[in-house]
Amino acid sequence: MNTAGATVGSRLADIVGPQHVITDPAHLAPFTVGDKRPAVAVRPQAAPEIAEIVKFATNEQLAVIATGARTKLEIGLPPRQYDIALDMTRLDRVVVYDPGDLTLSVEAGTPLHKLGGILAEHRQFLPLGVPYQAQTTIGGTIASGVDSPLRQLYGTARDYLLGMEFVTGEGVVSKSGGRVVKNVTGYDIHKLMIGALGTLGVITRINFKTFPMPAASRAFVASFQTVERACGMRNRVSQSPLAPMTIELFSPGVADLFSSEAAVRIEPNPMPEHLFPRARWSFTAGFAGNPNTLNRYENDFRKIAEECGAVDATVLTGPQIAAAFARKREFVPIALSSSPAACIIKMSALPTRMAELLTAASRAAEANHLPWVAMARGVGVIYFAILPAARNEEMKRQSAHASDQILAACAALGGQASIPSCPAEWKSALKVWGLERADFAEMEKLKSVFDPRGVLSPGRFVGGL
């Protein structure tokens, strides 16, 4: 046990009880963020305890990072300072669930799968088909801003988050929004917390609008010789009356990726064989409704696919859908575990520019001799994974070079990009948060309001906020 950890630990034990304080270095290793391991991890049970801990940290000039299932701690820049890990997993209660009103208030440390089970009893769900589904907490999902294939129809968390309780960097328990589905009372501060990596506040409770589960669903997969044709199908569908729940395009590389050992480890359900042909781009969409509606989707998709020059088309039903959806959902974790030094570049652009952007990105990767694989969402968000064969200086240089070119190409097409995941020791060489932003000064103003002393996750966010 280190001495700093012991001193801080005993003070924290006064707040949460000694059994909820971890100072043993071996047990602290899983809380590592970037190159820093905390001196202590603490497991509070309620917002007032967190407020006390943050106040203590402020007085002692210590830095705090809130953690849940610790699946996405690698996102962002390495912290400038990190002393206390705030393990949120004891805040795992469903505070209010009103199925009749389709509203839910839940503590941040609640595992997403547990929540899914509770909602399913009432045939409801949250459209958060996010990566690490089996482990992740609701708080980590929101704080990291990860997205879901279901955003095609349901939007992102900001569209169905109704309110939030959080603890500021000054140790003040605060809230915004409410628990009703329509509300314009006060500033929407809860929207700022989405994807902020805990740099503005520690999220303690989140209120959501829930959704009725669709009656039945199917999925459609078509393959194309070129990226232009696959994107062409996406464009045609978006101009049709169809409103699928998901649309994702996949690069030829997913054929190997999705049948890899890594994929099976993360998502054991088998996928139909040859669903994603090796040399082709794939268009995939999920849709739901009554039998007539399902038939309508299927017929229209087949017709559009044919007109767009599809090589083949398949409709998935029953358990096949779950296996395919899980791979879509877990694309990033599967890509990360398929290379010793995977870098995920997240790009967004106007949807009709995606073919150009994917072409530019793949050229940049190939020019630097890097294998790559891509998933493009119908709404104009692309996850482009560079998969170096080794984690060494040469690969770092090539990856940095390729990612710089991709970021520039994205900007030239009016889009924006960031690199949510890459090896920790490469972060100084890669533009983790993308190119400089014109609205950065406004973000600095917010950080100075919520966390003036830089206690919360310092340095991890855009521009080192």
Next chain:
Amino acid sequence: MDSHVIDDLKKLLGADSVLHRPEELLLYEYDGSVEIARPNCVVFPRNTKDVVGIVQIANRHQTPIVGRGAGTGLSGGALARQGGILVVFSRMNRILAVDAENQRATVQPGVVNADVSVAVAHLGLHFAPDPSSQRASTIGGNVSENSGGPHTLAYGVTTNHVLSLEVVLPTGELVRLGSPALDSPGYDLDGLFVGSEGTLALVTEITVKLTRNPESVKTLLAIFDTVDDATETVVDITARGITPAACEMLDGWTIRAVEAYVHAGFPIDCAAVLLLEVDGLREAVEQHAEDIADVCRLHRAREVRVARDEHERALLWKGRKNAFGAVGRLSPTYYVQDGVIPRTKLPATLRRITEIGTKYGFEIGNIFHAGDGNLHPIILFDAREEEQFRRAVASADEIIGFCIEMGGSITGEHGVGMEKDRLMPLLFTEDDLNLMRRVRDAFNPAGLLNPGKIFPTTKGCGEIHVRPLPVGAARA
């Protein structure tokens, strides 16, 4: 006001863009609410550069500055509560770009809401937020207030349809927030600025999402002999997981007022109607309409009518959207409230509103967005009688108090403005409010932009600051 301010503004904008004589200002001292506040001058910028110049002048003279679109707001958001310069965006009314393929439009703040949908109708698109004021209210005003409307039940409110903003901060800097592409790295500044009621910045350009027109639409009118049956129907539709595109309720009192004015075909002898709409693919719409009609009948609907064509559909909506105009014919003044409750509490809340009306001696009509629990009780009173006005405000407060008791909120779409600032402590602690104040101060450090809004002043809670308006007409 210092005459130098007027001189500077005239030099910047030209004399024809500055109003300052008392008779010219009269029109700008009210909006759609029951509030009054007169600006010292009114200016009409033509472009973003003008707006920057106006803000610089306001800073030089330390004069308050307030943005305004069409002035249809219902909470005093666009009133110059502490005087100063009122910036009216009616000349910045151009649609700058439409990208049909990507379903985006970039507009100036003074563009009228309905004009966006008209301009893109030939492309099979529309702008989804549809406040009842949409034929007058502007996109800039909608952005400031985060406006809703009947179809927000399925399509979301303004904030769900805004991608990027160009804003002039109260300190004079011009900033672009967000991007027409999704998921900008960094804090969700658009999410904060939309709905900030004009207290953080003047919006000079907005990029919005456009929504594809549905292939099929069915509009149903369900007629009930008791209010309870109608509200129970809404509770049941929600609980069954059916999400109509719109679910509006009008009570018998409102129906009679509407029929006398619009002749929409609402039966005048019923206790309540639900105006329900489903849209989407033909195959889905057919079934959803049947499901909804079944639920209505289960709750003793006397009749469920389905609009047979576009004409009948338009007529039903005309009845809904002109309801407030109809009410204006009945009383010298009325006060529209805007509370929100969990939908399961609709039956109890409607009963309570009737009791409160009886207690204060008012007829209170109800016409509202039942599907999302957003109430709009209408209290008729004569503002010329001070005592009546006090009772009207007291009864409205009691309704809002009940909404909070039910787990609801004090405003669903009209905003806090200067109408409900004193009610904020009922929902938020001093810590909550202080944090929000500090967010405001970070962008609006001198407090020059739209002062006296949202946050309670030091005046004690419960003090009535609203003043009667001689003859009022408001929209919701």
